[in-house]
Amino acid sequence: MNAGLLADFSRITPALNVITDHERLRPFETDAFISHRAVPMCAILPEDETQVAAILASCSARGVPVVTRGAGTGISGGAIPSEDGVLLVLTRMNHIGKVDHQARTATVGPGVRNLAVSDAAAAHNLFYAPDPSSQLICSIGGNVAENSGGVHCLKYGLTTHNVLQVRLVLSGGESMTLGSRALDAAGYDLMAVVTGSEGMLGLVTEVVVKLTPVPEHVETLLAAFPSVTDAANAVGRIIGAGVVPAALEMMDKMVIEACEKFMSAGFPLDAEALLLIELDGVREEVADQLVRVEQVLNDCHAQEIRRAKSDAEREKLWKARKGAFAALATIRPDYYTIDGTIPRRCLPDVLARYTQLAEEYRMLVANVFHAGDGNLHPCIFYDATVPGEMERSEELGGKMLEICVEVGGTITGEHGVGVEKLRQMCVQFREAELATFHAIKAAFDPAGILNPGKGVPSLKRCAEWGGMHVREGKMPRADIPRF
Amino acid sequence: MENLIQSLTERVKQAASNNTPLAIHGGNSKSFYGGAIRGDALDLRAYTGIIDYEPKELVLTVRAGTPLQEIETALEAAGQMLPFEPPYYADTATIGGTVATGLSGPRRPYTGAVRDFVLGTRIINGKGEDLSFGGRVIKNVAGYDVSRLMTGAMGTLGVLLDISFKVLPKPTDEITLRFEMDEATAIQRFNEWAGKPLPISATSWHQGVAMVRLSGAAAGVKAAREKLGGEAVADAQAFWRDLRDHRAPFFEDAEPLRRLSVPSTTSPLSLDLPQWIEWGGALRWVKGAADVKVLREKIASVGGHATLFRHGDKSVGVFHPLAPVLAKIHVNLKAAFDPDNILNPGRMDNFS
Amino acid sequence: MQTNLADWIKDTPEGREADSILRKCVHCGFCLATCPTYNLLGDELDSPRGRIYLMKQMLEGEAVTEKTQLHLDRCLTCRSCESTCPSGVQYGRLVDIGRELVEKKVGRSVAEGTQRGVLKRALPRTGLFSAALALGRIMKPVLPKALAAKIPVKRTPGAWPAPRHARNMLVLQGCVQPAIDPDINAATARVLDRVGVSLIAVPSAGCCGSLPQHLGDAEAAHVLIKRNIDAWWTYIEAGAEAVVVTASGCGTMVAEYGHALRNDPVYAAKAAKISALFRDVSQVVAAEQERLSPLLRASTPPSRVAFHSPCTLQHGLKIRGVVEGLLRDAGFELTAVPDGHLCCGSAGTYSILQPELSKQLRGNKIAALTSGSPAVIASANVACMAHLESGLDGKVPVRHWIEMLDEQLAAS
Incomplete structure (x- = not known):
């Protein structure tokens, strides 16, 4: 461990949580892309932007690499540490600031969990739209870094469409505000560049997200098909019919079986492919779309069409879909x-x-x-x-x-x-x-x-x-x- | 077309080696916008045509010189649209200029901006390199999002060649409602309504009259209309088109016109200037002489930015000045794409 | 996750079990979201995934110190992570194995060791705990407020109906519960008596064994388990239908007797039988609901209740919504309780060993429970009840739900 760097860190604040021993560093050696690993020189859990800026200033002055990590749920290895570097873990910067229901925005720390934003906005009948499968735990900072999508992004967009403003700290320690609470900002669209930049351009220390009104009505359909091709055709034809579903997901036989075995989702086991279709919006609009979608599904040889009859049934279907990857682990290790x-x-x-x-x-x-x-x-x-x-x-x-x-x-x-x-x-x-x-x-x-x-x-x-x-x-x- | 690209790249390379600026243009419908134009004209109008459009994919790929009119006609025929309702300002408008200026129309707060629907671009950078970024697919996070960076960059980072967009089905029914209310009430209502699941697609307030457009399936529009009240407006299409293209009398004189982009909930600005509000309160057009410094400070204090949109004295800068640390990144980016500063130099005039 | 267990452990029963659990974990991180300590501390090392990694390192032969021990100590063993895990990782089992190994490898300071030793030995002995508690009660008026708050109010047991039915069940008396609230089992006996079941308490049975088990002393736990099995066995042979447990914390232990003694040549089969006969009191009552319902509904509608579902009930035994259903059926109005999946901080001896975290969790839990302004807080585990009471200052009474049903029946 670099002694000069440690001395720098101790000057930032004595309370700074710096981990330097191998025993406690190893749990940080990988994210959810576990086939790759590297134990960092040290890991730090900063509490605010000032600490982040000071840490970065020291690291850049000494040419020490810095990798940022949120909840560590990425599956491309973006948060795997550098062996000769510092790992900045932002999970303690998990403060939910103002939820402005009039302006439909929430100001949150990068360590705030994706789902916690929607929970905080629920009282105002608003939600944060991007919903990656890991939304229960993945952090907003990580979502910005990866430009995360989710099952509902066909209609509601990716992170880049749902984030208005960020505080960014550059590697030299300079802080700035990018974007705006207005609908655009002066200059180049740096928000677009930073969103999805995988922590390679700067560190995000605060995010203002856009909140969306909870749709008035939701319909969730499950359609079973005798072949993958039929299901794929149905997808194109639904969209061709002028319907943009909130979500349109497909699962093949192996996934159906795993979800069924592990989560008892009630999926039909005799199908080769399933489509999970969600329509949402104004009640009358959804009713209109439902008719069109059911028509397409029948035309495309759906062998069974099921409609979730309650919120509980809908949640069960989605829970199975979102837990699908982990459920698959029951097939092979x-x-x-x-x-x-x-x-x-x-x-x-x-x-x-x-x-x-x-x-x-x-x-x-x-x-x-x-x-x-x-x-x-x-x-x-x-x-x-x-x-x-x-x-x-x-x-x-x-x-x-x-x-x-x-x-x-x-x-x-x-x-x-x-x-x-x-x-x-x-x-x-x-x-x-x-x-x-x-x-x-x-x-x-x-x-x-x-x-x-x-x-x-x-x-x-x-x-x-x-x-x-x-x-x-x-x-x-x-x-x-x-x- | 590949020959045309070849000659365009050659032009750029030459300009770079001679250090002579290029002024990129299409239909010149928005040449009034942005910093002063200088350099040799680089006309993109010959680089035209739809490359790929498959309605089922919701993806459209076009050449930058394609007239906006042609694109919207093709989309219309398939029951689809460019969801950001691009302003024309003149019939000659091309899609390249639409993306370069990054300007969106009345639908913007409800479906998204140009940048939200740009999926991929092919560009020529200031070194004359032919580069492609993004893709023709709806989701893509490989590499930095250069395509969105091009949107609104005023052609200062690259010559746009091909652009891919996500498009959306066009709502089948539309109705516009009229309400009489004061400015403060309108701003409050617009924000309240935007927080509810209503099919609103445009809002406007001017001289005590609020207009709200609803779009969607007939039944949904009808239900929303009953919830909102107000009186239905006949021939509302013309109203929104005139607002979008600044053909309403308010916009037609030679007074300096300023575009104030602010958080939608910002209370009335009380600038003592004639004003037109759209985007649910997030966009406020004001015209007439103003102290630029005072105005900018005021708009910055509410978290927005002020642009001199048309007419007036451009010497004090068209765009809102950037904070020094931001300006530094702009300078670096400009140098990364256009090291010789030959692409539309000065069109984005808030950093140097 | 890929594993490569060290030679010293890989061919032992614990090693094989730990390995099969570790192999199921895909490091997805979902468990972090519902872990109470991660919620408070925001540190991977205080999350299930972090602890799994720490244990994995040790099992793979890396040096282990009190650092790993600290993070394992901070775990409440609430098993909320198991409810969240989409891959079926049995974290609770793994952490038991991990703790025992760390205990052996790292040891404890003299002070810590003494504290844990006292808890391990003293609490399971009903008489000792009662005596200490009685002394505390007498001294309560002169004790400092903070300490006084920890001493629960004594409740007198009501009458225990004499065995009169052909159907009978055994009930675990436990160690702490008889001292704090001896009426819980008596109330259970009265409720079951009304539906034709006699409840039998065998005096020679006692602590279920979970206290030493979760303090990393499986051997001591096994002694207690065997004692209970011996005490119950003749009744079971005579046809007792079930072993009923009224504290869900003890219930999770009894449910695992079969697993705990699976390698014991003498007790393995008997232990498995006990686990098979184990029922949480809610399961027994729910099974008799048809007979019970009409009796309950006869009385006037009772008050608003906030139900605190103990971790051992919802995550350990995976019994969810049953008690809530019974209370609703009896006419109680249940208030909404946000973050119902989170632990109250009691967690066996946790409130004594990790007082700061425990207190924070208790504060959050009380805020959640009282957010709907209930007249009563109901729960299903005596330790949670005592813990919550100590933070409530008598503002809202805390009851075992079976006592509330018992009162309803008495009133009808």
């Missing part, structure tokens, strides 16, 4: 979740290719994903105790992501790049584009100490990997418009 997005029309084709790949690799793959926005979450099962299985799952995952790029999609819809998808970044982006990302990073963090090695691969690493993917600076299948 370890799993790896992929997060690519594709144009929706490619769904049946891509899913078929995934099945084929899974067979080639002789691995179990389950699909549970946000079908409405084409965000796929294939889940690859393996047993980490079997040598080579983890590596094979990662290789298979990489191929699946490359298919996403090939059909005009992206390697990450909402989980972020972290350490997990660095390699695929070289597939999706060309050298000059990656160079632009590095230049943006340098514009915010000239010292280059914030979350080094994450999000954007160095050009050198891409060149090392590049032989496989990039030929003469051109993409495979260059005829497909890609951006």
Whole structure:
């Protein structure tokens, strides 16, 4: 441990919670992307922006890397520490400030849990819309860093659409306000750049989020299909019919069975694919949409359509969906979740290719994903105790992501790049584009100490990997418009 | 079209090597907006056309020089729309200028701004590099969000080539209600209504009259109308279009027009200037001579920013000055995309 | 999670069990959200996931110190995390194993060791606790206020109906409950008597064993368990239908007798049988609800009640909504209790060993319970009841719900 740095920290405030012993540092060595780990030099749990700024100033003066962590629920490894660096854990900055029901905003610390924001706003019949599966525990700061989505973002948008203003501390320790409580701010849209920047541009110490009125009426439908293709077709046709559901989720047979086994969600076990559809809004509007959706479902050979009859039934269905990943752990001990997005029309084709790949690799793959926005979450099962299985799952995952790029999609819809998808970044982006990302990073963090090695691969690493993917600076299948 | 891109990149490269600024333009419908224009014209109008539009995907990809009119007609035919209700200001408006200025119309507070619907961009940076960011898919978090950064950057960071948008189904029914109420009451009502699940899609207040537009399925609109009261307005479409494009008489004289973007709940500003309020209270247009310094301070104190939108003296700056630490990031970003400062220099005039 | 247990543990029964529990954890972090200590302290190390990691390190052979011990000590064993975990991780079992191993590897300072030793040995002995409590009661007027608040008011037991029914059940008397509120079991006996069941208390049975168990002394716990089994066995052979427990904290222990003694050549089968016969009093009463309901409804409508569901009831035994249903059925109006999943801070000996955290949790819990202005707070575990009472200053009475049903019946 760097003695000078420790002395700096002790001058900030004697009460600063600095952990330097290996025994207590190890629980911080990974987030929810557990196949990668690194024990940091030290971990600090600051209490306010002043402490954060002082810590950053010392670290940048001494060139020490800083990784920020919220609740540690990320599944791309964005919060995995640097071995020679400081881990800033912001979970103690969990104060919920003003909930302004007139303006429909809430001011919260970065460590506040996503769901706690909605809980705090519930009395005013308002809620915070982005709802990643981990919303029970994931922190708002982490949501901003990853630009988290969720099951309802087809209609309500991602974090970037629901955050108005942040306090940002740069690596040098300078603090500033980005965005505004108004609907726009002067200058470049820096909120857009910082949201989803995976902690590489600055540290968010306060967030003003937008609150949304709780819809007057909600209908949740469960439709069972004899094939994945039928379900995928139904997705396109629902949207083609002019309906934008609040959520449109798909699960394949393996997920259905796991959810049923572990959570008794009441899913029909004889179906090959399920769609979970939520319509919300003004009562009459929802009634109108319901008729149209049921028509489409019938036209697309739905073998069974169920409507949640009460809030309790609806919650049960969603609980099963949101707990699906963890429930899958009951099938095999370890799993790896992929997060690519594709144009929706490619769904049946891509899913078929995934099945084929899974067979080639002789691995179990389950699909549970946000079908409405084409965000796929294939889940690859393996047993980490079997040598080579983890590596094979990662290789298979990489191929699946490359298919996403090939059909005009992206390697990450909402989980972020972290350490997990660095390699695929070289597939999706060309050298000059990656160079632009590095230049943006340098514009915010000239010292280059914030979350080094994450999000954007160095050009050198891409060149090392590049032989496989990039030929003469051109993409495979260059005829497909890609951006 | 690839040849055209080639020649555009060449133009930019050349400008960079000669250090001669370029003034990017499309239909010049918004050339009045922003800092003074200087440099050789770089006309994007030839780079036109819809590249990809599949209504079922809710995604549209177009070339920057495409007339806004053409795009909206194509969307209309499929029962869809650009959800941010872009202002034209002139019939010649292109989609490139719409994104570059980042201006949204009356629907903005209820469905979102241009930036909220931009999914991906292909641009030429100040070094003449042809770059693509974002995607044609609704969710994408690979790399920094450069596409949204381009939105409202006034062409200072790159020449927009292709842009992908998320589009939405167009509501089938629309009705506008009229209420007589004072400014303070209107601001309060607008905010109260916005906190309720009502299908409001636009709000306006001017000279003691509040207007509220409801959009959605017929039954929903009807139910909301019963809840809100007020009287129905005939030919309201023209009213909202004239407000969106500043064709109402209020906007038509040569008085300096200021765009005050403030938190929606901000109480009446009492500036003693003629005023038009929209966006549920979050956007307040005022016209006439004003002490810029005092005005800016006042607007900043309520958490907003003031822009000289049209007419008036641009020498004191069009856009609200940035805090030094923010200005520093702007300078760095500008240098990252356009190291020779040749792309629309000075169009965004609140940092240097 | 991938695991690689050290040689010293991997082939032991504890090692195998711990490994299978650890393998289920996917490190998702959901458990943090409902962990009372994480809520208070905001530190990963004071969360279930953090503690699991600390235990994993130890099991994988890394050095362990009092630092790990501190974070394990701070755990309430409320098992709220188990209710939240989507992967079915049996945290409660793991932390029992972990604590015992840490206890062996790290030990305790003299002062700490003495305190824990006294609690472990003294509390389970009904007589000793009663004597101490009696002394405390006499001294209460002259004691400092803070200490006086910890001494619960004594309640006199009512009549225990003589066995008269063919159906009979055993009841666990426990150690602390007879001293604090001996009427709970008597009330249970009276309620069951009305529906045709005689309740039998065997004097030679006592503490359920959970106190030493959760202080990391499984051996001492096993002694107590065996004593209870011996005391009950003849009655069970004679056809006692169930072993009823009126304190949910003790109930979770009795439910696990089979597991605790699974490797005991003599007692394994008997212990399993006891666990199979175990019923929380709410389960017994709910099963007789058809006969009971008409008797209860005959009386005038009673007051507004806030129900505090003990962690051992909702997370440990996973009995949720049953007591609430019985109270509603009896005509009580239940007030809303926010964050009902969080622990009150009593947690066995926790209130004594971790007084600061315990007090904070108690304050939060009392605020939540009284937010709906109830006339009475009802609960299902004597330790929670005493703990809440000590923070309420007599503002709202705290009762076992069975006593309230008993009063209803008496009035009807």
